[in-house]
Amino acid sequence: MTDCQPPLTEPVLQLLKNQLASLILSALSDSKDHSLTEQYLMSCLGLKLSTETEISPDLQRFQQHFVLYHLLYRLQTEWLATGEGLLDIGLAKVRFVSAASACPTALNVSKDNSSRREYYTNWQNFYAMSEQLLDEYLTQFWQHYSKGQVDPAQLSAQQAQHLLKLQPGFTLTDLKRAYRSQALLLHPDRSTGNAEKFRQIQQAYQQLLQQLP
Template identity: 30%
Template sequence: MSHSERISAIVRILEANPQGMSEFALLKSLQSENLIYLEPDTFTDSLKLFQTHFLLFHHLYRLRDEWHDEGKGCLSIHTLSIQLRPYVQGDAALAFNDPLRAYYLDLDELAKTEAEDVERLLHSFWRGLGQPAQAGERQKALSILGLEQDASESMIRKAWRQQAMALHPDRGGDAEQFKNLSWAKNYLTKCL
């Protein structure tokens, strides 16, 4: 299937879902219409999943560029929400200075990425979610919550509630600090 045929199929599916859709839902839609072939282990094999993701995002970024050039619309690209939106003049400048765009449009990145690279990326991703891999995680979690070594489960939950009220993003708090706070509570309560 050519790039233009893939793009037409993606546009048709996204237009049928104006609220947007996840990357997974888009892949499944393309697969159900026999527009792409996904091997049975695509979603369990890290390298195959990465390659599938990369190729889809390559086509999405190309579509976004084409739509900007033609003034047709804007394409919001995120793994959790891929959405066609109306064209807004000026959005193109922001879109073209996007480092992810440069990455996904460079097919050499796909060619040079091996299974070990994908595993390193995944490990880095999980560490970035506030799940550090170093020894001393308990001490770090206690420190985040401002607790001592002998903290009980009720003390952990109380400290979390007090800080969560101030740090929750919906209340104007810091999302990163809230994420770390939640990690600390979850880590400590699982260890009890």
């Protein structure tokens, strides 16, 4: 942890962490695959942050995502220390493995997980994210995720625009906004996800991106 002031007071963070713990333990008992999506946790927690300046919906989602994962990694550390079990924190899903059902090595946090934990427990990273940097990160992420799956030749320009709900004369900003909105909605790890449609919007984005001047 650093001395950087968090966006919420410590009592509020503790309250949210306790609510999150109760939510995870109660919800996972009814989950068939013992996992919960980030979208589900976010909607149930009802996390809202206030800012002094106006920011984009994408940056708002990032900040909410950051606080959620900050709380999740706090829980992970606490539950490992107490022997409660392992909170396996993925890209868009969370899975809990009780100490009784987990092998001893499973209760050790992996190096990759440790790196992500360091990121989300450092509030400097929360404030360091700008609109421009977030735009670059999101573009890189979706392009990496769809690598090898995109074949722009399969779609016409009209089909591509229709998939991304774009009107003729759209700008690069319009394209990126529509792309990220649909990608977040259709991501396979989300409850609203659809792997086939997700691949189609990847194709639509790549094709329209190449057509812009």
